[in-house]
Amino acid sequence: YEKLVDSDDLAAIKEAEKLLETTSLPPVPMMLGKETQRNTGIGITHIHHFFTTREHLFVALLINKIKVVKDSGIRVMLMFALTSSLPYTSRMRRFRADRKGGGPLSGTLYVSSLITPPHVLRTFERNAKTIGESLVNPVSKLRGQVVSTQSANCLPNIPENSVDYIFTDPPFGHNFDYSELNFFWEAFLSVFTSQTSEAIVSTSQKKGVEEYRHLMEACLQEYYRVLKPGHWITVEFSNTKAAVWNAIQTALERCGFVVANVASLDKKQHSFKAVMTPTAVKQDLIITAYKPNGGLEERFEQEAETEEGVWDFVRTHLKYLPVTKHQGALLQFVPERDSRILFDQMVAYYVRKGYPVPISSQEFQIGLTQRFIERDGMYFLPDQVAEYDRKKMTSGGMTETVEMFVKDEASMTQWLRQLLKQKQQTFADINPQFMQQLGGWDKNEAQLDLRELLNQNFLCYDGKGPVPEQIHAYLSSNWKDKCVFDLVIDFGTSQSPKSTRPLTTYLCPSRPGHQALRNNF
Structure with a gap:
């Protein structure tokens, strides 16, 4: 009407x-x-x-x-x-x-x-x-639920070692201005969020990634205190910034948790921004970590300065790791079972406990091969190998994994090239995989965001303005019969701006700008 x-x-x-x-x-x-x-x-x-x-x-x-x-x-x-x-x-x-x-x-x-x-x-x-x-x-009331609205950095009513499992969906760094958004409701209730302890990356609050990490660490310390030894915490997280992602992982490890698995979660029901923005994150990452059990802690005090302490930690850690990961009917590589990731986890545990690491990386690799069973570049306990072999036989095989171990900018760039050769993917598809690879990043190397790496190493065309000459020449020679949409081509290490030897093609979802490309070819 x-x-x-x-x-x-x-x-x-x-x-x-x-x-x-x-x-x-x-x-x-x-x-x-x-x-x-x-x-x-x-x-x-x-x-x-x-x-x-x-x-x-x-x-x-x-x-x-x-x-x-x-x-x-x-x-x-x-x-x-x-x-x-x-x-x-x-x-x-x-x-x-x-x-x-x-x-x-x-x-x-x-x-x-x-x-x-x-x-x-x-x-x-x-x-x-x-x-x-x-x-x-x-x-x-007999069921014992407790609903509380308070800061997670202080949980005085929950005793130590009393919680069976924790699922937390923490603030995602700078994705949302939480207290500002809550202000709309708080103004009617006359109860306002204290921004001093709000875990957020915010220019208006003068908080950077380091302040965010300290605030998150205070909350995770309380989680560690109340969680039972040998039990689990699941952290759901979403951010495109490598520095923010690294802050969460560092805070978990500094509090005593041992990260066992990082996986992506497709929530299916996406936000308006995720649907309409090609570079928005469409999947959250799930960090699964555990609090070491009392038995390991007690044994470690006796064995810390011996090599046996190393293998006791590895043996216990392998028990917690997932035996298999699936992508449809195919098995995926479990990076947490990679020898270099296992070494990093062991070193982090020793450093956190304040003990010197008793063996070198080379000695660790040799000892790992002697004591544990290797399959497809992953290490297992004897009872786990039987399960892995059985599932591998009944599955559709292994996915085409990028075997490269990512530890710095050069190896990450090479990883991106190999990934895009296998399958054309959008930024939102690549980002969760990219974040998982950061777990093995060299601690002395500055972490770069995915957008930075793509902009520095790949040629981008978003469907607006003249088509770059390199793309024009390549498509004219190789894609005459194709309707091409937004395109990114990697020209490798060639210094010539007119190089026509691309290593990778990267197709994004179609946008209104596709008509401009169609007219050009």
Whole structure:
């Protein structure tokens, strides 16, 4: 239904403005920060500016009604119903042509150019009904659940060695401005996040990667304290920055955890940014680590300065590692079972405990071959080998793995070339694999981001402007019958800008710019 604004509409707005003189939201100014302050340019300097006149009045009246409810339990639940409605009752409720109604864009305080007028009371009543129905059958106190909202760097109510398993989805460095986004709700509750201890990479908070690592380490130390020996922690993480990824892994190891596995998780349901942005991360990485059991710790005190202590650690560590990894019906190489990764883990354990490493890398490689069984470049315990051989026989074989051990910029560049020769992949496809390879990176080598490596070693064309001469010459000779989209070609070490001997072709998803390429060929 469409209509032009008439005199009745204007009168209703004026009436609402008059009522706001006596009943309105408190004028809470937006906090300092990138996420909140970028709205200043469009006139949003206070929380109530997120609402139109009518919605502002409705929300203010509802808050006043909720405040006079005598039962504190019901009052809290009603406030919960209201605050959870706020994005859908504000100017952030954008118009969506693909579905009935509309909704906010998650992960940002975004006001669309075309908003959908919400019905505040109806939205509030719907939320209240849902919450009420969920509380009809209260959870039994005998089951022992504890729900807590607090900083993870201080968990005084949880005893040491009492938790069986920890799953954590920590702040992803600089992906989101968490406290700034929460401010929209916190302003109505008058309870605000303390940004001092917020684990984030933020220019507005003057926090870099090192500050982020220290804050995350404080939380992981508490996780280590409360987790039972021999038990597991799973860390879900997503970031394209190698430095941020390295900060998380370093913090885990410094706290005493031993990383056993790094795998990618495709969540299938992607965010708007992940769907629309070719370079956005579409998969999270899952770090699986364990707290060494008491038996190893006690034995290590006796054996630390002997070679037997080394093999006791390796033997225990191999028990925790996955025997196989799968990619569909094919088996994948398990990098954590690589001899060089095993050596790094052993050295890290000794350094963390404050003991000198009793053997050299060469002696370790020889001893590893003598004491453990090798299959496809991986080392196993005797009982694990039988399982690996059985699964290999019943699988579709091994994936085409890049056998190269990545430890610095040169080997990483070569790894990228081999990877792209096997299969054309997007940035989002490559990034999770790239992050996993950083586990073996030389500690003395500065880590580069994937974008830096691609920009420095690969020729990129995004479908805009003239096609580079190298791509034009190559496609004219080799791809006459193909409809080519966005393309990246690696010209190896050739110094000539007109070289036509590419080593790798890298095809991205099609974009509107594909027509320009089609016209050129």
